[in-house]
Amino acid sequence: MINSQIRRPHSHSAALMASNTKLILALFGLLITTATVATGYTNHTVGGYAGWFFHSKTNTSATNYTSWAANQTFSLGDYLIFRTTTNQTVIQTYNETTYRNCTTDDASDTDTFQYNGGKTDFDQSLTIEVPLTIEGANYYFSDAGDGVQCQRGMAFKILVRHGNGLPPSLNQPPPPPYVEAPSDTAQSPPVTINGESPSLNNKAAVGGTNTGVMLCLLLFGVTSSLMTLMW
Numbered sequence: 001m002i003n004s005q006i007r008r009p010h011s012h013s014a015a016l017m018a019s020n021t022k023l024i025l026a027l028f029g030l031l032i033t034t035a036t037v038a039t040g041y042t043n044h045t046v047g048g049y050a051g052w053f054f055h056s057k058t059n060t061s062a063t064n065y066t067s068w069a070a071n072q073t074f075s076l077g078d079y080l081i082f083r084t085t086t087n088q089t090v091i092q093t094y095n096e097t098t099y100r101n102c103t104t105d106d107a108s109d110t111d112t113f114q115y116n117g118g119k120t121d122f123d124q125s126l127t128i129e130v131p132l133t134i135e136g137a138n139y140y141f142s143d144a145g146d147g148v149q150c151q152r153g154m155a156f157k158i159l160v161r162h163g164n165g166l167p168p169s170l171n172q173p174p175p176p177p178y179v180e181a182p183s184d185t186a187q188s189p190p191v192t193i194n195g196e197s198p199s200l201n202n203k204a205a206v207g208g209t210n211t212g213v214m215l216c217l218l219l220f221g222v223t224s225s226l227m228t229l230m231w
Contacts, residue, residue: 041077041167043129046140046156052084054142054149061153069156075163076135077170082115082128088142088149090115090128099139099157102150131170132160 046052050063082090093099093112104112117126132138141155165171 040164041079042073042075043079043081044072044074045081045083047083052082052088052090052142052154054088054144054152054154056087056145059148059152061149065153065156069158072158073161074132074138074158075161076132076165077163077167078132078160080130080132080140082130084126084128086116086119086122086124086126087144088154089144090130091141091143092130093139093141094134094137096137096139099141099155102141102147102155103143132158133166133170135160135162 047063047065047068053062054060055062084090091104091112091114093104093107095107095111098104098107098112104114115128115130117128119126130140136159138158138160139155140158141150143150144154
């Protein structure tokens with residue numbers, strides 16, 4: 001007599017399958033999170049809703065920018081968004097002395113930059129976007145009013161972390177220095193290679209040599225194939 005039996009999956013196998021499913025889901029979630037973080041950069045609106053403003057009647061800044069910066073996390077590739085007017089300036093510097101002096105009079109062109117948004121008239125609204133491209137201490141202030149705005153609170157310091165690093169749009173080499181083109185009376189001599197001036201004939205000769213080599217290789221391949229078929 002043949003006993004028919006129905007095989008049921010062992011509880012160990014079912015538990016293993018469930019464990020593998022959870023592991024796959026966990027790895028998938030980690031992959032999504034990693035992809036999100038890798039492309040995530042933050043725009044920081046300086047001062048929040050208060051913006052970047054100075055009240056001239058009370059000689060006070062619109063908010064405490066030092067406190068605002070202390071509650072932010074800054075990384076390479078982030079942007080500082082200054083919502084302001086032309087009554088204030090935006091100075092970015094990596095020089096602590098310049099920052100503490102509240103002036104750019106003795107600042108270097110290599111570590112201090114002023115953003116004006118292309119407007120020169122007073123009381124014009126503008127938005128200035130400043131990318132964070134240097135890791136470490138970054139300083140910002142307004143030097144309007146002969147430094148009075150800076151002295152009265154329009155200044156803050158941030159520490160920029162490496163984070164995800166610079167995105168490709170910001171990670172570009174600086175442009176080459178400008179070199180004035182030679183005048184008609186001072187023509188540059190031709191470039192020489194191995195003591196000879198380059199010419200079209202030299203290029204043609206090189207091209208002809210390469211073509212000849214390719215034809216020889218092709219002929220050798222065809223011949224080898226024919227010999228194989230014959231044998």
